Amino acid sequence: MNIPFNRSSLQGRELEYIQQTIANGQIAGDQAFSKKCQSLLENALGAQRALVTTSCTHALEMAALLLDLQPGDEVIVPDFAFVSTANAFVLRGARPVFCDIRPDTLNLDETRLEALITPRTRAVVPLHYAGVGCEMDEINAIAARHGLAVVEDNAHGLFGKYKGRWLGTLGSLAAQSFHETKNITCGEGGALLLNDDLFVNRAEIIREKGTDRARFFRGQVDKYSWVDLGSSYVMSDVLAAFLYGQLEMWPIIQAGRQQLWQRYDAELRDWARANEVRTPHIPAHCDQAWHMYYLLLPTPRQRQALIDHLNARGILAVFHYLPLHLSEYGRRFASGAPDCPVSTAMSDRLLRLPFYNSMLPSDQTRVIEALHEFSNA
Numbered sequence: 001m002n003i004p005f006n007r008s009s010l011q012g013r014e015l016e017y018i019q020q021t022i023a024n025g026q027i028a029g030d031q032a033f034s035k036k037c038q039s040l041l042e043n044a045l046g047a048q049r050a051l052v053t054t055s056c057t058h059a060l061e062m063a064a065l066l067l068d069l070q071p072g073d074e075v076i077v078p079d080f081a082f083v084s085t086a087n088a089f090v091l092r093g094a095r096p097v098f099c100d101i102r103p104d105t106l107n108l109d110e111t112r113l114e115a116l117i118t119p120r121t122r123a124v125v126p127l128h129y130a131g132v133g134c135e136m137d138e139i140n141a142i143a144a145r146h147g148l149a150v151v152e153d154n155a156h157g158l159f160g161k162y163k164g165r166w167l168g169t170l171g172s173l174a175a176q177s178f179h180e181t182k183n184i185t186c187g188e189g190g191a192l193l194l195n196d197d198l199f200v201n202r203a204e205i206i207r208e209k210g211t212d213r214a215r216f217f218r219g220q221v222d223k224y225s226w227v228d229l230g231s232s233y234v235m236s237d238v239l240a241a242f243l244y245g246q247l248e249m250w251p252i253i254q255a256g257r258q259q260l261w262q263r264y265d266a267e268l269r270d271w272a273r274a275n276e277v278r279t280p281h282i283p284a285h286c287d288q289a290w291h292m293y294y295l296l297l298p299t300p301r302q303r304q305a306l307i308d309h310l311n312a313r314g315i316l317a318v319f320h321y322l323p324l325h326l327s328e329y330g331r332r333f334a335s336g337a338p339d340c341p342v343s344t345a346m347s348d349r350l351l352r353l354p355f356y357n358s359m360l361p362s363d364q365t366r367v368i369e370a371l372h373e374f375s376n377a
């Protein structure tokens with residue numbers, strides 16, 4: 001039996017809720033389960049407003065629309081990031097400016113942020129890598145000094161905290177992902193968290209194809225029509241039903257992931273030290289979201305050797321993020337900008353271990369034993 005890198009699973013009453021929404025006869029967006037998901041997120045996090053969306057990518061696109069970005073505006077994004085973190089803003093004509101990352105947490109390096117700001121800079125997009133908070137006090141202070149918006153890419157960080165505050169509530173906007181590879185999922189889905197009243201009305205309009213449909217349904221206007229730019233970012237209630245089945249189990253899901261993470265960390269510590277492999281660094285002021293367990297091998301060659309070693313034992317380990325400034329499309333924005341040596345080095349060395357909600361202790365034992373059999377010598 002192979003051990004996959006990721007695998008989705010039922011966590012609670014997902015199927016029962018899908019049956020309910022179908023029995024209700026209302027499976028479009030903004031029905032009962034979408035509202036339940038949104039209330040749960042608002043209450044759990046203390047976010048001003050949560051809107052479930054078709055993806056995190058779309059939540060980021062909504063953020064770019066809400067900020068009224070214009071061609072030529074600049075948005076600072078971490079270089080070690082998912083494509084959407086930059087692409088959502090590039091769609092509006094903005095130019096992404098790639099910021100290098102910290103070698104310890106692999107998060108946007110706040111000490112390099114201010115040097116990248118120009119008169120065209122409009123926003124910064126911290127990504128809480130692996131669900132470990134960026135240095136938000138510094139980032140928010142710099143953003144405030146220069147009048148920049150802060151949009152958190154919180155795809156990894158739901159239910160993590162920075163200095164006791166929930167990730168996703170620290171910028172004026174935050175994007176969540178419920179993609180299959182995330183802690184809590186409905187296959188494909190996301191949410192936009194709005195932490196500033198200023199954005200709420202327009203966000204509802206942008207999400208509903210540029211119409212004031214949301215106000216119409218609340219009886220605030222007597223017909224709905226085209227009032228602004230927008231697109232179709234509303235999640236179907238069938239998916240929201242699945243999502244609610246997972247979301248209401250969040251403390252149990254997170255506790256299970258914490259256990260997996262801590263077991264990897266404890267049982268790999270000596271092996272890692274002996275083989276010059278680095279394990280994740282979690283600053284004391286961060287409560288991480290238990291999103292992933294990664295290793296940093298000493299060299300790219302050793303990473304490939306470890307991937308082959310695990311594959312030969314039926315274990316799939318993967319790596320990610322080609323630095324954005326080196327990607328085929330990202331290169332066009334990188335000219336003249338300083339390169340990002342930390343991002344490049346980490347990208348060459350990082351390996352993610354199998355990590356999913358339904359992972360059996362016996363499967364994790366197999367992964368750990370396979371690692372113990374690997375040596376860099």
Ligand SMILES: *Cc1c(COP(=O)(O)O)cnc(C)c1O
Pocket residue numbers: 054055056057058081082084085127153155156176177178179188189190
């Ligand atoms: C998964 C992910 C996204 C995109 O999420 P989708 O819901 O698939 O659009 C964006 N940013 C980061 C950091 C991610 O990990």
